[in-house]
Amino acid sequence: MTASCGLCERQLEHGYLCPGCTLGTAQRLDRAPRLYEALAAFLHPAGRRPEFGRSARSEAPLPIAEPAFNLRGPGGIVGVLEDWRSAMQADRGWGQPVIDGTTERRVAVAARALSINIEWIASSWPMAGAFAEEIRDLERDVASIVNPRDPKDRPRRLGYCPTLLDEVLCGAVVALLPGRTSVSCSWCGAEWPPEKWLALAQAQTDNKEALEARQKEAS
Incomplete structure (x- = not known):
């Protein structure tokens, strides 16, 4: 059969x-x-983003x-x-x-x-x-x-968030989303406008070992 x-x-x-x-x-x-x-x-x-750092308690979610x-x-x-x-x-x-x-x-x-x-x-x-x-x-x-079919709708990954939170690197993925002119971390709220992208890229190199360790901890 x-x-x-x-x-x-x-x-x-x-x-x-x-x-x-x-x-x-x-x-x-x-x-x-x-x-x-x-x-x-x-x-x-x-088109909607948190401000740099954590949101104030008085703000709406x-x-x-x-x-x-x-x-x-x-x-x-x-x-x-x-x-x-x-x-x-x-x-x-x-x-x-x-x-x-x-x-x-x-x-x-x-x-x-x-x-x-x-x-x-x-x-x-x-x-x-x-x-x-x-x-x-x-x-x-x-x-x-x-990974949408239309290339213009795809994000541009820029690395990991190097922001220090209580002396520990955040390490969340950061990417430039469609319709945005600034990059922000969805976890801690840190923001990088275009003029700070070079600094973000440099931070990937400067904090490579710490960022890799942070990713292993999260996996």
Whole structure:
């Protein structure tokens, strides 16, 4: 009896995903942690920015770009990956996964666990098609924000935020967003107008080791 791939519907002799869709799904899982990180630069809508430093308490809350916020929230990337990991482990007769650490860490751990089991998923799991489809759609949702088809809508990544917060480097990704003439950090609110971009670039070199260490701590 022949079967069909649960994602592309190509005919199969056995299993639930064809080799191409199996590989594509594995690659999407490998990219998930980087896509999660990339969304950080899109949390504030274009044209709206915090002032330099932290907002005064009397100010209204900063606006949030809901698409990026939702994808980085509990029901976004981390929720999708952890739900599928939980379902996969349950169907394999394993215990439920232990969930702890930062959201960045949880995304990486869940994506890795699913990637390690991709061959079993493709060959033996009836839910493989639905799983692969949701992972594909999730990446498309992220890509529509961080890497839109129109080049003029794409951000220009400039490095990491070198601002000191309580004597610790911020280290968040900073990028020039479409429609903006100034770069600002979505985490701490530091701002670099065009005349300060050279200083921002120099800070990447001056603080390279500290910035790399900060990124490792966040991963």
